[in-house]
Amino acid sequence: MMRSLMIAIRSSVFLMILCGLIYPLATTGVSQVLFNKQAEGSLVSINGKIQGSELLAQGFKGPQWFHPRASAAKYDPKASAATNAAVASKEYIKTIKDNVNHLKKENDNIGTSIPADLVTTSGSGFDPDLSPEAAKAQVPRISQAKGISQDRLLSLINQHTKGRSLGIFGEPRVNVLDLNLALQNIK
Structure with a gap:
């Protein structure tokens, strides 16, 4: 039970960092470099x-x-x-x-x-x-x-x-x- 709980917590933290921090920063960075005018609202x-x-x-x-x-x-x-x-x-x-x-x-x-x-x-x-x-x-x-x-x-x-x-x-x-x-x- 405790082992399953720790796996669930680690997975949740990992996914929060990946989806809530790394992915948005990466897509924002790429859009600023490749499509600056559009990223700034045209x-x-x-x-x-x-x-x-x-x-x-x-x-x-x-x-x-x-x-x-x-x-x-x-x-x-x-x-x-x-x-x-x-x-x-x-x-x-x-x-x-x-x-x-x-x-x-x-x-x-x-x-x-x-x-x-x-x-x-x-x-x-x-x-x-x-x-x-x-x-x-x-x-x-x-x-x-x-x-x-x-x-x-x-x-x-x-x-x-x-x-x-x-x-x-x-x-x-x-x-x-x-x-x-x-x-x-x-x-």
Whole structure:
């Protein structure tokens, strides 16, 4: 009995040190060396000032900016959350209708073909990317607010559109933070 107890204690201590100390330190060290930018959160900084992360959506207020997907967490990184509402639920349908009405009010000439990612939230509530179609749907509003031609804005979207990962995974996408930083630099 005592021998079994000592084996169990030694095994537990060994596994705690291995899994709780050595493994995390090793993976952190390797990630810092091989993937430093990603290990630090893929932060975007301009002139030494952090503007945000390529991996997290942030809200942009005002008609002069591209807006990201709606966030159930209100873009608060400490409160990652999805809505958890079923697609057929009254709550979900009301939320989508409210988002569509808000989008139409904000973008007078958006038409009837509204990209889904402009009115739905992502699973995490922090999806930093939009479909190129969702970005293009916002062009008339931004063009009017900033006094930049629609052709220039469409060109900007095309320049910042990333293709499928490895050519086959996912969909083409535009990072909203990168797009707005580029928009900020247009004189």
